[in-house]
Amino acid sequence: MTEAAASALPPEDRAQARRTLAVAGTAHALHDGYTDLIYVLLPLWQGEFGLGYGMLAALRGLYSGMMAVFQLPAGRLAERVDGRIVLAGGTALAAAGYALAGLTGGLIGLCAALAISGAGSGTQHPLASAAVSRAYGASARGPLGTYNFTGDLGKAAIPALASLLLTLMPWREAVWLLATLGVAVAATVLLLMPPMARSGPARSPHRQGGRGHGGFWLLFVIGVLDNGVRTGVLTFLPFLLTAKGASLPTVGMALALVFLGGAAGKFACGWLGARVGVLRTVLATEGGTAACILGVLALPLPALFALLPVLGVMLNGTSSVLYGTVPELTPPDRVERAFALFYTGTIGSGAISPVAYGMLGDQVGAPWATAATAIVALAILPLAFALAPHLTEGRERHV
The missing domain is CATH 1.20.1250.20 (MFS general substrate transporter like domains)
Incomplete structure (x- = not known):
């Protein structure tokens, strides 16, 4: 079905649209996986840092809150800078937050690490969605559904990978490996994502009649x-x-x-x-x-x-x-x-x-x-x- 959506585009744009969807979907999978990775780590943090259930819930809320707060600034920044650079930087920042979590020795450092990672993840939804939308124009509805689906794949895959790693090594080393995965995805965005134009192509749907x-x-x-x-x-x-x-x-x-x-x-x-x-x-x-x-x-x-x-x-x-x-x-x-x-x-x-x-x-x-x-x-x-x-x-x- 993605092929059908791509076939509606001019031939020169088809490969670029497919590449945009693939890279945006990869970023979505990583960021959504990072979001749900916290659920796997909460019991370990409870034991190591002596946290109650209220503080554990606050840690989860801190990540989601920072992600929500930074969506609008990310969207505005992408109006001035190539969104590909903003998305790659946010992905690297999300990975850096988890790397910092692996280095921290106390609650304050853990809160700072999750805040950094959540802020980085705030770039993904608005920018990757907009990239797919611009790439497919009036045919974007189906590809956006595919993009949406890739987030669920990440929610399943990354926590499962973390659970496997935790059987082989301490949680800090496991988190560092997953942070390395984030750096690789950031590099993929920077190198393979086509530039995100700041003005829509002629085929994009426009508002009509002020509605x-x-x-x-x-x-x-x-x-x-x-x-x-x-x-x-x-x-x-x-x-x-x-x-x-x-x-x-x-x-x-x-x-x-x-x-x-x-x-x-x-x-x-x-x-x-x-x-x-x-x-x-x-x-x-x-x-x-x-x-x-x-x-x-x-x-x-x-x-x-x-x-x-x-x-x-x-x-x-x-x-x-x-x-x-x-x-x-x-x-x-x-x-x-x-x-x-x-x-x-x-x-x-x-x-x-x-x-x-x-x-x-x-x-x-x-x-x-x-x-x-x-x-x-x-x-x-x-x-x-x-x-x-x-x-x-x-x-x-x-x-």
């Missing part, structure tokens, strides 16, 4: 709510499974099924959105999310296992459609900034929403709080209808 600005903010709200639903459901799912009699290994297997479905959803729904339209795809994924959440609450454990991969597809599928729509609602010279805004909102929602849903769960219980996430998913449907006239497909129906 793009309002459309972008509708898209932004949908993205914030969608990510909040996803993180809210995942917060309560282990407790719901346990209440149905699932053991700890069974809960782990159930989450793996959700994540596998989520990776498939990210890959498939970007292409589905390109074929059947954003509105229909969002209606299907958000309506399906609400139905699957109700199924999680109602079904017994054996039947629930068959539903979990579908739940993953629905929870994650919308994101690829939304990411692929950002360039359509943005002036070509502001794509990096638009992606930075969008990712800042969705990452921030992923950090705040579990807390909000958790407080609701304390008041009404996990099942009712989970049902609330289904209501929020359904609330996205009218927003999707409001967004449709701002999109190319919606405008064409009104001509």
Whole structure:
């Protein structure tokens, strides 16, 4: 399907587009893998530095917070400097942060290391997404879904590699090796990524009739709510499974099924959105999310296992459609900034929403709080209808 998207480009641009997608996907895999690598290291840091659960959660939040904060500055910097240089520098900075973590002997140094690495990772989402968008122009929706999927590959591969390394060596040496991998990816970006032009090509989708600005903010709200639903459901799912009699290994297997479905959803729904339209795809994924959440609450454990991969597809599928729509609602010279805004909102929602849903769960219980996430998913449907006239497909129906 990536080949089909590339075939829509002029012949001289096809190889460059494929190379851009390959390098951007590699960077995405590394940075998302670095983000989830923390989960593998937290128990080791707890034992070595004597940290409580609150401080461990704060370390994870520090990395995500710095990543969110630096998305906008990265997007603005890329408007003045070749984004390839900014992305390569951010990747090297993320690797340097983990290398520093391997050198630190105390909590303050560990916090500084994670802050540095998180800041470096803040460059990846807006710049790599914009690079793929510019490379494929009006055919970018499917390739952006592929790019989105590569992040899930990194989330699976790098923590797994770290777990293997930790059986062979102390955690500090393992982290240094993974930092070396980051330096190699930074060099790959610098050497192989085509220059990221700061103005869109003629084939890129443009805003029309002044509709793009309002459309972008509708898209932004949908993205914030969608990510909040996803993180809210995942917060309560282990407790719901346990209440149905699932053991700890069974809960782990159930989450793996959700994540596998989520990776498939990210890959498939970007292409589905390109074929059947954003509105229909969002209606299907958000309506399906609400139905699957109700199924999680109602079904017994054996039947629930068959539903979990579908739940993953629905929870994650919308994101690829939304990411692929950002360039359509943005002036070509502001794509990096638009992606930075969008990712800042969705990452921030992923950090705040579990807390909000958790407080609701304390008041009404996990099942009712989970049902609330289904209501929020359904609330996205009218927003999707409001967004449709701002999109190319919606405008064409009104001509």
